[in-house]
Amino acid sequence: MPYILRNTIVLGVLLIIILAVGFYMSGAHxxxxxxxxxxxxxxYETELQxxxxxxxxxxxxxxxxxxxxxxxxxxxxxxxPVNITGETYNYINQLIGQSGELKLDMLFVGTKNFNNYGFNxxxxxxxxxxxxxFRFIWYLENSRLLYxxxxxxxxxxxxxxxxxxxxxxLVTYEIILNAYFSNIPELYSSAGERKVVPTSLxxxxxxxxIFRDLPPNTEDLVEIERSxxxxxxxxxxxxIDQNNKxxxxxxxxxxxxxxxxxxxxxxxxxxxTLNKGGIIEKFELNIRYGQKQK
Numbered sequence: 001m002p003y004i005l006r007n008t009i010v011l012g013v014l015l016i017i018i019l020a021v022g023f024y025m026s027g028a029h030x031x032x033x034x035x036x037x038x039x040x041x042x043x044y045e046t047e048l049q050x051x052x053x054x055x056x057x058x059x060x061x062x063x064x065x066x067x068x069x070x071x072x073x074x075x076x077x078x079x080x081p082v083n084i085t086g087e088t089y090n091y092i093n094q095l096i097g098q099s100g101e102l103k104l105d106m107l108f109v110g111t112k113n114f115n116n117y118g119f120n121x122x123x124x125x126x127x128x129x130x131x132x133x134f135r136f137i138w139y140l141e142n143s144r145l146l147y148x149x150x151x152x153x154x155x156x157x158x159x160x161x162x163x164x165x166x167x168x169x170l171v172t173y174e175i176i177l178n179a180y181f182s183n184i185p186e187l188y189s190s191a192g193e194r195k196v197v198p199t200s201l202x203x204x205x206x207x208x209x210i211f212r213d214l215p216p217n218t219e220d221l222v223e224i225e226r227s228x229x230x231x232x233x234x235x236x237x238x239x240i241d242q243n244n245k246x247x248x249x250x251x252x253x254x255x256x257x258x259x260x261x262x263x264x265x266x267x268x269x270x271x272x273t274l275n276k277g278g279i280i281e282k283f284e285l286n287i288r289y290g291q292k293q294k
Contacts, residue, residue, distance in 0.1 A: 100132035156206030
């Protein structure tokens, strides 16, 4: 092969390779790279445009952080590592000593555990004057330990003192209470000040405008509104009455101001019809279910 022809072929092949590479770079590689660079530029331009919003968000988060730190430093609730039913009962008895005479029956309902905390649920049932009950609830919510009332049922009743014959105004209550515990040591104690004087309330919202002049319970009948249903079998129910005595009731039995009209052992309840000074009322009493603490 002549030297000139060979060089011409080599140069032609090199030219074709150079052109192919050039076409690839200009037609495929560089456009993708340019597009990527343009996206980065647009991203930075957007961030620069959003700088005022980022500053506002930073200032807002800083304010929230400052408020959270302040609340943390001023916290006045203690959350113990465990909650034991016996200790809770003793603590609630101390609160009763501060609030005044109050009838109480406490039932352990169950425990719920989460990641770093949990709570025991209790059912509190009883009766008291409105003033004492109001103070008791205030102490529950404002005491040192973290308790939370999740449900509250109140019912105002009139009864007669058997000894004096005077009308008594009582409020029966049922409270679902959560007592919290946590495995975070920093929550075991707090240095914040707490309010120790309960808010005063001079008006009893359960006091009737007109008293019903109900007869005294001279025969020591079961006052069903002040009782607690403990057990029930077909045709018979067992209640703790107003004097903390176990009493058995059947359909048709007389109770204070009325009669037992239904014993429902399937649903765990009894129904009574009461005559309160000419006003007929139906009243239901249900079993409260609990469990043993493990």
